[in-house]
Amino acid sequence: MQVTVIDYKAGNLTSVVKALRHLGAEVTVTESSQDVAEAQRIVLPGVGHFAATAQLDDTGLTPAIREAIARGVPFLGICVGMQWLLEGSSEAPNQPGLGYFHAHCERFPEGKEKVPHVGWNTILPHTDPEGQSTRLMSGIQAAGGDNFAYFTHSYYVPAGVVFRAPATPAKEPIAAVTRYINVFASAVEHRNVFGVQFHPEKSGETGLKILRNFLELQ
Amino acid sequence: MLTRRIIACLDVRDGRVVKGIQFVDLIDAGDPAALAHRHAQEGADEIVLLDITATHEGRATLLETVRRTAQSLFVPFTVGGGIRTAFDAASVFDAGADKVSINSAALADPALIGHIGASFGAQAVIVAIDARRDPESPDPVRNARVFTHGGRKDTGRTVVEWAQESEARGAGEILLTSMDSDGTRAGFDCALTAAVSSAVRIPVIASGGAGTVAHFVEVFGEGKADAALAASIFHFGVSSARSLKEELAQSGIPVRLPC
Numbered sequence: 001m002q003v004t005v006i007d008y009k010a011g012n013l014t015s016v017v018k019a020l021r022h023l024g025a026e027v028t029v030t031e032s033s034q035d036v037a038e039a040q041r042i043v044l045p046g047v048g049h050f051a052a053t054a055q056l057d058d059t060g061l062t063p064a065i066r067e068a069i070a071r072g073v074p075f076l077g078i079c080v081g082m083q084w085l086l087e088g089s090s091e092a093p094n095q096p097g098l099g100y101f102h103a104h105c106e107r108f109p110e111g112k113e114k115v116p117h118v119g120w121n122t123i124l125p126h127t128d129p130e131g132q133s134t135r136l137m138s139g140i141q142a143a144g145g146d147n148f149a150y151f152t153h154s155y156y157v158p159a160g161v162v163f164r165a166p167a168t169p170a171k172e173p174i175a176a177v178t179r180y181i182n183v184f185a186s187a188v189e190h191r192n193v194f195g196v197q198f199h200p201e202k203s204g205e206t207g208l209k210i211l212r213n214f215l216e217l218q
Numbered sequence: 219m220l221t222r223r224i225i226a227c228l229d230v231r232d233g234r235v236v237k238g239i240q241f242v243d244l245i246d247a248g249d250p251a252a253l254a255h256r257h258a259q260e261g262a263d264e265i266v267l268l269d270i271t272a273t274h275e276g277r278a279t280l281l282e283t284v285r286r287t288a289q290s291l292f293v294p295f296t297v298g299g300g301i302r303t304a305f306d307a308a309s310v311f312d313a314g315a316d317k318v319s320i321n322s323a324a325l326a327d328p329a330l331i332g333h334i335g336a337s338f339g340a341q342a343v344i345v346a347i348d349a350r351r352d353p354e355s356p357d358p359v360r361n362a363r364v365f366t367h368g369g370r371k372d373t374g375r376t377v378v379e380w381a382q383e384s385e386a387r388g389a390g391e392i393l394l395t396s397m398d399s400d401g402t403r404a405g406f407d408c409a410l411t412a413a414v415s416s417a418v419r420i421p422v423i424a425s426g427g428a429g430t431v432a433h434f435v436e437v438f439g440e441g442k443a444d445a446a447l448a449a450s451i452f453h454f455g456v457s458s459a460r461s462l463k464e465e466l467a468q469s470g471i472p473v474r475l476p477c
Contacts, residue, residue, distance in 0.1 A: 011339045012311045019292060048339030110419070113220075114444065116341060118391065120263055120474040121220045148221070148474045150294060152341040152390070180220055193311045202294045202316060204258070204477075 003213055004039035005029045006065075008055040010080060011047025014217065019201035023212050033064035040052050041215070042073055046080025050105070051092040053084045066098065074192045076214050079153060082195030091155050100193055101173065113181050116154040122173065122201040123176040123186045123198065123206075134175040134189045136196075138213050146206050149178075149186070149198035156184035157197065192217075220473045222438045222466070223445035224459045225264040225423060226257035226452070230299075231271050233279045237450075251286040257452075258293050261460030261477040265291060266319065266393075266447065269299030278299075281313045290315025298346060307334045311342070319393055322366045323382065325373060332386040338435075341390040343439040344423070349377045349410060350397045359409045369397035377410065378417045385418045392418060394445070398428040403429025403450070408441035415442035423447060431456065431465045438471050 003025040007013055013029060020027050020043065036042065046052070056062045068077050070166070077085050086095045089105035108115045124135035124147070133140065141147050159177045175194070178186035187210075188195040193197060194214060198206035228235045230250050235300050237247040254265045267287060269280045273341070277300070284297055297310045298319025307318045318338075324345050335343045348365045350372075355361035362377045381392050394414050396407035406427045414421040424443035428434060428451045435441045448459065456462050463473040 009337075011337075012316065012342065014288070014312065014314050015295075015316055018288065018314065022292075047342065048335075114419050114421060116390070116420070117220065118341065119220050119223050119444065146476050148477075151220075199294075202292065204292050208292060 002028070002040045003215070004035055004045055005043045005045065006036065006042065006056075006061060007031050008046075008052070008059070008061065010052035010055065010073065011045065013045055013198075015201040016043060016045045016078065019208060019211055020215070021118075023208065023215055025215055029059075029064055031059060032163050033060040036061060036064040039073055040184055042068060042075045044075070044081035044084065046078060047152075048080065049091060050080060050083060050086045051095050053080065053092075053097065053157060054095055056084070062098065064142050066079055069100065069193055072192050072215065074217050075194065077195040078201075079197060079199060081158065082197055083155060085188070085193065086157060089155050101188065101190070103158060105157055107155050108181050111181065116152060117156075117180045118152045119179060120148040120150055120203075121178050122147050125176045126172075126174050134187075135217060136175050136189045136194050136210060136213050139209055140176070140206065146204075149200070149203040149206055151178070151180070151186075151198045153197060155179075157184070157188065157195075159183045159185045186193040219472055221263075221472045222443070223263040223423075224261070224434075224462055224473070225266055225445055225447050226254070226262035226459060227266040227268060227425070227447045227449040228450070229268050229270050230280070230283060231269070232276060233283045236270070249305075250283050251290065254287045254295075255290045257459060258291055260458035261463055262293065262448075263445070263459070263474055263477070264296065265292040266296045266298065268319070269297070271300065274351055277306075277309075281309055284310060284313040284315055284321045296344060298344070304330065304333045304337070308337070311338055317342045317344055317390070319344040319346045321348065325364065325375075325380070326368065328383060328387050331384060331389050333390040335390070338390045339390075343389055344391045344393050345381075345384040345389040346393040346395065347377055347380060347384075347414075348395050348397050349407075351407070351410065359413050362410050362413075365397055369400070378413055381414050381418050385420050389420060391421045391423060393423045393425060399427025401426055401450075405429065405433040406437040406441055406443070406446070408436050411441040411443050412439055415444070421445060431462060434462065434466055435471060438466070
C-alpha cells in the first residue's frame, strides 16, 4: 500500500520511513502539497519543538492536509505530528496547530520527576463497554503483555480533556493513555485521524504492530 | 510507569565490533549489524554504537556500518565517536541513527549542542562526559573533573558544572562514564552518578564499572541513574539484557518486561 510521509524539516524521518517500508508500504517522502493532495495515506512525523510546525503553514501543507483529512484519507501524526492535531501547544503560544481536536498541549510540571519524559512506558488502550479497543490499538494488551512504547517529549496531550472534533457531538477520541507524572493521552483516534505521542518506529514489535494496524485500515 | 533502560553498547573499529581485553588488545567480536540486532532481540532497550576508529578516512566505513545496523533495528539507535561538526551529525542521522553522542567536540564548542538540536531536536543530542574523581580534594565527587583523550587529559572543568552547561545548551541526555571505574568490574561510581543526576533535569545514562547484576541495582537505586550502559557484562556471565532485567525486576527496579 501507498504511504506519503511529510517532510517539514522537523527532525529525522529515516526511522519512520524504514519501519513503514519494513511493513511492506510503498513510501513517498514529500514537502509538496500536490503530493499530499494525491496521497492515499499520510504520516506526519515530528521531533523537536512545536514551533517547527510553522513550516507546514509556510509551505501550503496545512490546507492540503486539512483537505486530505476532509476527503477521508487515513492520517497518522507521530509525536509533534500528533500534538499539531490540537489547537496548539504552550511550547509555542504563537503557533497554531491544525485544530482538528479542541485542546492544548501542556508541559509536564517540574517536580520530583525529570522532564522530558524519555524511555519505555506502558500504553493502556481504551476499550469500549464490550472490551473492544480502537482500530489503531487492535491487538495491544492492556496489561501483562508487551505494551511498552518509547517516548521522548516534554509536552503532552491531557487525557482528562474531552475533545470535540468539528461538526460531531462531543466524543472521547482517546485511544490509549499513559502515566508519567499525570495521566496523559498517548494515542488519539477519530474517524480517519490518528495520533501517537510515542515513536512507533522505535517501539519494537509493539510499535510495528500499531503501524501495521494503521496501514491495514480499510 | 516509566522504566529504567538497559542500553547495549558496541565499540566499533573499521566496521567491526571490538572487545577490550585487559585494556590492551582489541579482538574482533563480530559484525555490528548482527550483534545489534541480536541485543535488540534479546531485550536491549536501546543500542549505542561507539566508533573508536579515530581516523578521518574511517568515516565512510562508519556511515555504511550505521546504515546496515539501522536497517534491522526498531529500538532507539545512538551513534557516537568522532562526531566533530553539525555536518558529521547530519550524515550520521541520514544513515539511520536516532540520536548522536558528542564528547570532546561539545567541550571545544558548546554551541554545537544547540546547533544539532535545532535541526534534529534536543532529544536527539546526547552529551557524553568522561569523568575522574579528584582524590586530592576534600570532596572528590563534587570536584570530579571532565577528562578527554581516553581519560588521560584533565580539562580542568568539573563534571557537575559541565553537565549543567550541556543541559542549558540543549542536550537531551547525559552519558556519564566513570573512567576510574571503567574496566574494573567493581561497580559503577554511584555517588558521582547520583550527584550528576540530581544536578540536571535531563536523563542520565550511567557507564563504567558494571560487573554484576547487583551493580545495576545499585546504580538505579543510590546512583539515581535513568539508564545504564551494558557492554562487557554480556561477556561475563549475564547472557542477555532480558535476563539482566528479569533479575532487576526481582529487586524492585521497574524495567520493560516482557521484551
